[in-house]
Amino acid sequence: MKTKKVFHFIVLFLIYSVGWEPLGAQNPEWKVFTERPMVTCMAEEGPYIWLGTNHGLVRCDKDSGTSVRYDLAKQGLPSNMISSIAIDSSGNKWIGIGGQGEYDTGYSGFGLARFDGVSWNLFNTSNSGLQSNSISCLAIGQDGKTWIGSDRGLVSYDGGRWIVFDTSNSELPSTNITCLAVGTGNCIWVGTDSGLVQLVDTVLTAFTSENSGLPVKYIRCLALDTAGAVWAYGEKNGGLWGPVGKWLVRYNGTNWLAYSITGLDFSGIDCIVTDKNDMKWVVSTDGDLLKFDGFAWRFGSNDHFEKSYSNRFSLVVDTGRVKWVGTSKGLFKYDGESWTILPREAQLPTGNLLSVAIEGNRNVWVGTWGGGVAKFDGRQWVVFNESNSSLPSDCVQRVAVSSDGIVMMKTLNGVVTVEDTNWMTHGIHGIPFIDFGGSLWVAGMDTLFQFDGGTLSPCLMPDFHELGSTIGPISCALIDSVGRKWFGLWGGGLIELNNISCICHPLPFSAPSDSIFCLAEDRHGNIWAGTHIGLCRFDGVDWAFYTTVNSGLPSNSISCISIDESGSMWIGTIGAGMAKFDGAKWQVFNSSNSGLPSNSVSCIAIDGGGNKWIATNGGLAVFNETGIVMHEAEHQRETLPGSFVLYQNFPNPFNPTTEIRYQISELSNVSLKVYDVLGREVRTLVNRKQGPGTYEVRFDASGLASGVYFYRIEAMLINGEQQRIAKVKKLMLIK
Numbered sequence: 214m215k216t217k218k219v220f221h222f223i224v225l226f227l228i229y230s231v232g233w234e235p236l237g238a239q240n241p242e243w244k245v246f247t248e249r250p251m252v253t254c255m256a257e258e259g260p261y262i263w264l265g266t267n268h269g270l271v272r273c274d275k276d277s278g279t280s281v282r283y284d285l286a287k288q289g290l291p292s293n294m295i296s297s298i299a300i301d302s303s304g305n306k307w308i309g310i311g312g313q314g315e316y317d318t319g320y321s322g323f324g325l326a327r328f329d330g331v332s333w334n335l336f337n338t339s340n341s342g343l344q345s346n347s348i349s350c351l352a353i354g355q356d357g358k359t360w361i362g363s364d365r366g367l368v369s370y371d372g373g374r375w376i377v378f379d380t381s382n383s384e385l386p387s388t389n390i391t392c393l394a395v396g397t398g399n400c401i402w403v404g405t406d407s408g409l410v411q412l413v414d415t416v417l418t419a420f421t422s423e424n425s426g427l428p429v430k431y432i433r434c435l436a437l438d439t440a441g442a443v444w445a446y447g448e449k450n451g452g453l454w455g456p457v458g459k460w461l462v463r464y465n466g467t468n469w470l471a472y473s474i475t476g477l478d479f480s481g482i483d484c485i486v487t488d489k490n491d492m493k494w495v496v497s498t499d500g501d502l503l504k505f506d507g508f509a510w511r512f513g514s515n516d517h518f519e520k521s522y523s524n525r526f527s528l529v530v531d532t533g534r535v536k537w538v539g540t541s542k543g544l545f546k547y548d549g550e551s552w553t554i555l556p557r558e559a560q561l562p563t564g565n566l567l568s569v570a571i572e573g574n575r576n577v578w579v580g581t582w583g584g585g586v587a588k589f590d591g592r593q594w595v596v597f598n599e600s601n602s603s604l605p606s607d608c609v610q611r612v613a614v615s616s617d618g619i620v621m622m623k624t625l626n627g628v629v630t631v632e633d634t635n636w637m638t639h640g641i642h643g644i645p646f647i648d649f650g651g652s653l654w655v656a657g658m659d660t661l662f663q664f665d666g667g668t669l670s671p672c673l674m675p676d677f678h679e680l681g682s683t684i685g686p687i688s689c690a691l692i693d694s695v696g697r698k699w700f701g702l703w704g705g706g707l708i709e710l711n712n713i714s715c716i717c718h719p720l721p722f723s724a725p726s727d728s729i730f731c732l733a734e735d736r737h738g739n740i741w742a743g744t745h746i747g748l749c750r751f752d753g754v755d756w757a758f759y760t761t762v763n764s765g766l767p768s769n770s771i772s773c774i775s776i777d778e779s780g781s782m783w784i785g786t787i788g789a790g791m792a793k794f795d796g797a798k799w800q801v802f803n804s805s806n807s808g809l810p811s812n813s814v815s816c817i818a819i820d821g822g823g824n825k826w827i828a829t830n831g832g833l834a835v836f837n838e839t840g841i842v843m844h845e846a847e848h849q850r851e852t853l854p855g856s857f858v859l860y861q862n863f864p865n866p867f868n869p870t871t872e873i874r875y876q877i878s879e880l881s882n883v884s885l886k887v888y889d890v891l892g893r894e895v896r897t898l899v900n901r902k903q904g905p906g907t908y909e910v911r912f913d914a915s916g917l918a919s920g921v922y923f924y925r926i927e928a929m930l931i932n933g934e935q936q937r938i939a940k941v942k943k944l945m946l947i948k
Contacts, residue, residue, distance in 0.1 A: 726746050
């Protein structure tokens with residue numbers, strides 16, 4: 214009975230005693246959707262597998278499969294590409310930033326980062342003893358030192374002193390370090406492109422094919438067995454192209470034992486791990502999991518994980534002897550009987566996105582390069598491609614949605630429309646767009662089509678070539694608020710087609726600099742055009758030009774333009790992110806200062822809630838300065854919520870993250886906080902102004918103890934009445 218009274222007191226305390234706190238600075242909110250991440254490296258820590266990916270650092274719960282992503286760019290670090298990871302005894306994550314070690318051909322390195330669970334520290338050649346920012350491998354010695362391999366030698370760091378080993382001050386046979394393994398005592402094994410090295414304290418011994426029984430030169434991966442012997446896989450002639458002679462070698466400090474894999478059923482080894490039973494587990498370069506007991510090779514499963522040839526594999530055998538395989542198509546888990554891919558459902562079929570369009574306030578349609586088209590209803594993704602639909606091509610270059618929900622797509626094999634579940638291929642090529650009233654049109658090579666009653670009807674068009682200029686094909690089209698038709702051309706400037714005449718408005722640049730990539734109309738009737746030499750505004754008579762010289766544009770290569778309800782322009786660029794221009798101020802968003810997954814922006818669409826949906830070649834980003842409003846799926850809710858609702862968190866119980874959803878019916882100052890059983894505030898999740906809609910926030914309780922907690926939402930209506938509404942629910946953390 215006493216426990217029940219205490220519980221009631223706590224609830225009353227949470228409802229009545231916590232006052233409204235002044236609204237602080239409003240931080241922009243981002244949400245990113247990507248394909249399954251490319252896993253470049255892994256490390257085990259208790260109940261978690263930590264993944265280095267091309268989208269940042271990811272912590273995966275081994276039991277539930279749930280994951281938490283740490284966006285490096287949001288922490289002020291220079292890249293979300295991770296090349297290597299190691300975890301020390303204090304729980305610090307040491308991370309190589311940028312590049313992919315020996316296979317790196319398109320990414321530069323940015324040095325080494327340390328993450329203690331709260332804060333990040335970056336070490337590079339300008340502020341540390343690192344000789345190179347291209348980190349290929351990492352290891353933590355038994356004495357706690359961090360060992361760093363790079364293309365400029367080997368470095369150790371003990372928290373205060375940096376020690377460098379290279380060919381000028383040691384017997385290191387090469388400065389190109391390919392892999393590391395930690396032996397007993399203070400022994401570190403080092404793989405290079407010219408042999409194997411053993412380092413004990415400061416004594417370095419190099420083993421090559423000339424001075425030992427090592428039959429190979431290029432060491433690709435290392436592992437230690439239970440007896441302390443080192444296992445090394447290498448190739449005799451080295452190099453990435455066509456190596457000859459592949460061997461797995463064991464050295465116990467006295468004897469060398471070499472196993473040739475030339476002529477076996479797999480072509481090479483990407484990584485090797487020894488489990489507690491001294492079984493050697495190997496991921497081959499062909500994408501197979503194999504085991505080797507010292508005598509025979511066996512496949513780890515008859516049901517192999519999805520093979521991927523575009524990236525080096527990584528492997529962890531955890532304390533429960535579960536095998537985790539990282540690939541360029543995600544993370545695969547093998548429990549000895551079956552394979553599971555994580556995340557189980559990819560959000561997008563590919564990260565290379567070409568277009569995005571909004572179907573009312575319900576569905577978001579995303580066109581991709583090679584992955585078909587994806588539809589998002591606010592909670593789930595559905596992918597349509599050549600294999601599961603009537604889509605004639607998996608390259609969807611442009612998407613437009615009419616006011617009555619008909620979707621039109623430009624593909625490599627023609628224009629397609631989707632109405633409800635009916636797909637129709639129209640046998641023409643062109644650029645789909647909508648007019649001011651939301652009707653669908655297609656701008657073809659020399660014909661304009663209007664979509665009416667399920668068909669595309671041709672409209673009369675003048676011959677642009679008769680205008681006297683060297684005219685290329687139509688690249689973009691717009692029908693403005695008074696019905697005039699505007700066409701941007703590849704070489705030829707801007708064409709205006711009205712009820713009286715057809716007029717060419719040339720830009721004062723010679724072809725191809727006068728090519729226009731995108732068009733938009735502002736609320737003053739000005740036409741804005743994006744080119745690869747800047748942003749242009751046409752008022753019907755004169756042109757005005759904005760470039761990196763006279764404005765805040767981050768690049769002159771403009772890919773897309775979208776204008777929100779307040780009149781602010783959102784401008785996508787090729788390679789330099791996105792810019793906002795409100796007529797006076799410029800603001801730039803890129804992958805280093807925001808949640809933008811890539812600086813190459815292909816399309817921006819703005820929904821009725823003010824969310825900016827940004828398609829890039831690295832994924833889809835959603836941004837809203839006042840908080841993202843995610844609408845319910847169509848079958849669940851088509852209108853804004855009519856009341857304030859606080860949903861039960863899911864999952865519950867949870868460890869360590871859970872999702873909290875709530876909906877508000879009017880513009881309000883919203884506070885969402887978490888309290889312990891004594892009524893003490895432990896976390897503020899939301900403290901900002903928000904409009905009507907349904908919201909979802911993640912609560913990460915990694916630093917909290919197991920037990921019962923409460924979450925409380927309070928909304929102060931901004932309607933002149935100063936009405937306050939509060940709701941409380943209980944959640945349970947179990948670790």
